[in-house]
Amino acid sequence: MEHTIKSENGVMTVYLRGEMDHHNAARLREQIDAALTFENPAVLRLDLSEIAFCDSSGLGFIMGRYRRMESAGGSMILVNPSEPTMRILRLAGVDSIIRAEYTKGAAK
Amino acid sequence: MKRSPQNRFKCVFPAKSANESFARMIASAFVAQLDPRVDELADLKTAVSEAVTNVIVHAYAGTDIPPEERVVIMSGELREGRRIAVTVKDRGKGIEDVKKAREPLFTTSAAEERSGMGFTVMETFADTVKVASRPGKGTSVRLYKRFT
Ligand SMILES: Nc1ncnc2c1ncn2[C@@H]1O[C@H](COP(=O)(O)OP(=O)(O)OP(=O)(O)O)[C@@H](O)[C@H]1O
Ligand SMILES: [Mg+2]
Numbered sequence: 001m002e003h004t005i006k007s008e009n010g011v012m013t014v015y016l017r018g019e020m021d022h023h024n025a026a027r028l029r030e031q032i033d034a035a036l037t038f039e040n041p042a043v044l045r046l047d048l049s050e051i052a053f054c055d056s057s058g059l060g061f062i063m064g065r066y067r068r069m070e071s072a073g074g075s076m077i078l079v080n081p082s083e084p085t086m087r088i089l090r091l092a093g094v095d096s097i098i099r100a101e102y103t104k105g106a107a108k
Numbered sequence: 109m110k111r112s113p114q115n116r117f118k119c120v121f122p123a124k125s126a127n128e129s130f131a132r133m134i135a136s137a138f139v140a141q142l143d144p145r146v147d148e149l150a151d152l153k154t155a156v157s158e159a160v161t162n163v164i165v166h167a168y169a170g171t172d173i174p175p176e177e178r179v180v181i182m183s184g185e186l187r188e189g190r191r192i193a194v195t196v197k198d199r200g201k202g203i204e205d206v207k208k209a210r211e212p213l214f215t216t217s218a219a220e221e222r223s224g225m226g227f228t229v230m231e232t233f234a235d236t237v238k239v240a241s242r243p244g245k246g247t248s249v250r251l252y253k254r255f256t
Binding site: 022023026029053056057059061063084091092 | 165
């Protein structure tokens with residue numbers, strides 16, 4: 001699993017690629033949380049367009065970052081969530097809670 | 109009389125998180141003989157991933173079972189009518205109340221950002237899920253799926 005972080009004017013965008021399972025989520029959580037502590041952004045944008053696989057551990061990762069942003073008075077937006085991520089979010093009924101943004105041909 | 113399966117496999121590997129993707133690959137490789145539809149393959153991989161992750165996360169946690177005995181025992185059968193059964197077993201602590209464990213949102217590790225959705229995911233993406241567990245002995249999760 002790979003990720004790229006971009007920060008600008010209090011908006012941190014994280015591009016994620018690969019399979020979001022328990023093994024990968026554990027390492028990702030550490031790295032993203034370290035970046036959140038350092039940057040302290042008002043908005044976290046998680047680009048999930050290239051997530052090829054997501055299970056309940058991926059859901060746990062997404063919900064965890066959502067709760068962290070909300071409790072810090074910030075917000076989180078999912079960008080172009082892929083079908084594997086959406087179906088888990090839908091199943092858990094959180095697709096209606098977390099904001100998602102769909103951009104066409106998003107530049108990276 | 110029970111017909112014998114058309115094909116089957118069995119493998120044992122350490123209950124380590126790096127093996128979650130390995131388990132998904134085993135499941136994909138086994139059903140490749142059916143030339144499965146992409147969405148049905150994704151369903152099976154997701155259900156298998158949940159069952160295997162549960163062994164890795166829960167089965168041996170807080171037990172004094174030595175590392176070399178902390179294993180995932182995974183097997184699969186292909187039966188007539190393009191039906192697949194994958195079994196994920198462990199020799200861990202077992203589940204006290206299986207009915208409760210299967211309820212959506214039930215988790216014993218909320219602190220670790222678990223949402224208690226694993227069994228719900230299995231039930232959604234497999235046709236049938238059978239769980240047998242004995243406290244102190246281990247757990248067996250059987251996932252059934254028919255491919256079109
Ligand atoms: N193989 C197992 N051995 C022991 N306990 C288990 C096993 N599988 C599941 N459990 C118990 O059943 C509970 C529910 O499992 P489920 O997969 O639904 O949720 P979770 O693993 O807690 O969270 P999530 O899967 O959403 O990350 C677990 O919290 C755990 O207590
Ligand atoms: Mg689970």
